[in-house]
Amino acid sequence: MASLTNVNPALAAYLNEADPALWYRVYCPGDRYNIKTSNIAESITSMLKKAKGYPITYLIEFITKNLGRWYWKRREDALSLTTTFSRGVEYLLAVREHYADMMTVKRIDVWRFHVHGGQRDCLVDFEEKSCSCGVFGVEKIPCSHAIKAVKSAGWHMSTVVEAYYRKDYVYVSYATNIMPNVEHAPIGPDIRCIPPIPKRNWQAKESLVGLHG
Ligand SMILES: [Zn+2]
Incomplete structure (x- = not known):
């Protein structure tokens, strides 16, 4: 600002x-977590470029087929994860842990820790699920201060990361199959849509003249 x-x-x-x-x-x-939704819209736009100008029924078939493939790929990817959290969150935790290892911590009580080092000294409160840097409270993913505190207490990381970031949540997001349409054959991309024939103004004027004249 x-x-x-x-x-x-x-x-x-x-x-x-x-x-x-x-x-x-x-x-x-409200809770916003750490998801950027514009990436999804960009992926859809990029996919739709290939189907531009085709009849609407073919377009629907095209979207169904591609989303079905995306869901299957992401479901398989989630199943293959051997970690507790999604790939992106695990990477973020590893990067923050690197900085956490350079910090020092003093325990205040069961839930509160005073963490020194980094850009500023911080107060981590696990009862409130927050850190004075603000990152932990907003993202629900521990910042480097919170990671330092968790490690010093000997707790497991899964006790402080919001459950929505777990790999089973990723799997459930893509658990539903998108079934292809096998009942009706779609109109192929070789048939092109033709715009409607516009009614010209002179025709309208002539019919008015015909009515009154
Ligand atoms: Zn922090």
Whole structure:
């Protein structure tokens, strides 16, 4: 926000006046987790390029067939995981653990830890599932401070990572089969849709003349 204020103070003022809960993830009252949905839309758009200009029935067949293949591939991938969490979350935890190993920690009570090192010293609270850096509370994936605290307490990582990131949740997301249409043969891509013939203005005028004249 400081950088934005320097570049465009009017825009910064406008954003401050608007409700930050509407555009700032850390102030959102709901749980947003760590999923970026625009990637899904981009993948669908890229897939649909190949079916551009085909009849609608063929387009539906095309989408069904491709989604069926995507679901099957992702289901197989989730089944092949030997880790506790999804591939992306495991990678994130490994990177953060690397930084956590350079930190020091002091335990305050059963749930609270004071972690030193990194960009700032932080208070990790496992009862509240939060860290003063803000990352743990927003993502539901422990930040490097929380990882340091978990390791020092000798707890398993699965006790602090939100269950939605587990590999069985990934599998369940793609568990449903998308069945192909075998009842009706689709119209093939060789048949092209022709636009309707427009009614010209002079025809309309002539019929009016015919009515009144
Ligand atoms: Zn933190």
